[in-house]
Every structure is written in structure tokens, then in C-alpha cells.
Amino acid sequence: MWRNRGKPFTDILNSLDFLIDNHPNINPSRLLGLGASYGGWMVNWINGHTNRFRALVCHDGIFDQRMLYFETEELWFPEHDMEGNPMNATADANYEVRACVAVAAS
Numbered sequence: 001m002w003r004n005r006g007k008p009f010t011d012i013l014n015s016l017d018f019l020i021d022n023h024p025n026i027n028p029s030r031l032l033g034l035g036a037s038y039g040g041w042m043v044n045w046i047n048g049h050t051n052r053f054r055a056l057v058c059h060d061g062i063f064d065q066r067m068l069y070f071e072t073e074e075l076w077f078p079e080h081d082m083e084g085n086p087m088n089a090t091a092d093a094n095y096e097v098r099a100c101v102a103v104a105a106s
Contacts, residue, residue, distance in 0.1 A: 016031070
């Protein structure tokens, strides 16, 4: 998920384009996106990278992976996916580039 940044988001938008092009009953000005867990993180990512959705619902999604690191006992996934902890400069750059909070004002 984290190391392949951009691809899932691109896949979602391409799938959405396909659905809109092939189903005339879909109104592209009234789109809703929702997700939980990883889907919640994706909804947060979508919120900062496109304005195609009229509404987005995030349930249990990660908004700031860096801060979550200090709030959880499950450290294997962030250390694996981000290639270290946020105190490591190289890994911290990975946390930053994947941070939904960094683009929240976009």
C-alpha cells in the first residue's frame, strides 16, 4: 500500500471514469466516497488530491501515520512500510510524503 503510492488512487479514479462513461445513470456531480481502515486512509488521501467527490466519509482511517506511530503498539507495519520509525531521517521522509495531514489544506 505505502510503497506503491499513487497507484491505488489512480486505479480508483480510472475505475470511476470507466463507470461514469459506461453508466449514464451515474451523476458525476453527485459522487460520494467512503472507506474504513485502509479505505479510510484512502478517503483522506482522496480529499487532499481531488475535488471530484461531493462528499467523503472516513471511518477509522489514518490521517497522520507519523503520529499514529506513537499511539499504537502495532509497530511492525509502519516500520516495514515506511522503512523505519519517524525518528529516522530516511523513514521520516517516507512518512511525510504519504501524510494525508500534509495536504489537508489543499
